[in-house]
Amino acid sequence: MSANDALQTGPAVSWLVVRGALVVAVAIGAAALCPLIGWQVAAVVLAIVAAALPQTFAAWGSIGCLVIGMLISEPDLGRAMLAVLVVQLIHMLMSLSLVIPAGSRVLIAALRPSALRLLVVQAIAQPVTVVVMAAAQGSAQTLPWAAVAGAGAVVALTATLLMRASRRTP
Numbered sequence: 001m002s003a004n005d006a007l008q009t010g011p012a013v014s015w016l017v018v019r020g021a022l023v024v025a026v027a028i029g030a031a032a033l034c035p036l037i038g039w040q041v042a043a044v045v046l047a048i049v050a051a052a053l054p055q056t057f058a059a060w061g062s063i064g065c066l067v068i069g070m071l072i073s074e075p076d077l078g079r080a081m082l083a084v085l086v087v088q089l090i091h092m093l094m095s096l097s098l099v100i101p102a103g104s105r106v107l108i109a110a111l112r113p114s115a116l117r118l119l120v121v122q123a124i125a126q127p128v129t130v131v132v133m134a135a136a137q138g139s140a141q142t143l144p145w146a147a148v149a150g151a152g153a154v155v156a157l158t159a160t161l162l163m164r165a166s167r168r169t170p
Contacts, residue, residue, distance in 0.1 A: 012105040019051035022093040026062045029086035033079055034069025043069075050094055059094035063087050077133045084125050092118055 026047035030040040043065035050059035070083055092114055100106055 009107055011108045013108065013111075015100045015102055015104050015106065018093060018096050018100055018106065018111075019054075022059060022090065022097060023047045023051050025086060025089045025093060026059070026066075029066050029082070029090070030062075030069070032082055033066050033073075033086070035073050036069065039065045039069050039072075047090075051097065054094065054097040057094070059090055059097075063090055075133065075136065077130065080133050081126055081129050084129050085122060088118060088121055088125070 023044070027044050030043040034040045034043065043062040046058040046061040046065065049056055050062065066083060066086065070079065073079070096106075096111070096114060
């Protein structure tokens with residue numbers, strides 16, 4: 001390589017952007033979903049710990065704080081939809097934080113598959129959330145059946161994916 005050779009990559013962001021986005025996502029979720037200040041503070045503190053030390057998995061504690069906040073308050077469709085989005089976003093950002101080393105830069109193109117997965121899952125999960133919330137408000141007996149149907153769907157999807165994976169391996 002000579003002195004005038006250069007390596008060019010696409011646009012990139014610092015590792016701090018991913019970890020900062022994790023803290024921001026938790027803070028927004030805590031403010032919108034937790035009615036008690038103590039749970040909001042706990043969620044954000046856990047997010048800061050997760051951003052500083054991803055190997056602690058503290059962001060999942062933040063998700064727990066959000067869930068507790070949801071359980072404390074009355075059911076609401078808008079809050080349920082926001083919870084579905086925020087929890088997946090926290091999970092995605094925490095997973096990325098685990099594999100992006102401190103001090104590194106990440107190509108935006110490398111983040112594209114994660115963003116696409118987020119959009120696909122949300123395109124499926126948000127309508128399901130609306131249906132489940134509508135059913136839960138319509139009849140108290142509908143929610144257990146929705147849970148059973150959802151569990152059955154997860155089992156069927158898992159079995160299908162496992163069968164396809166076993167066919168592909170030689």
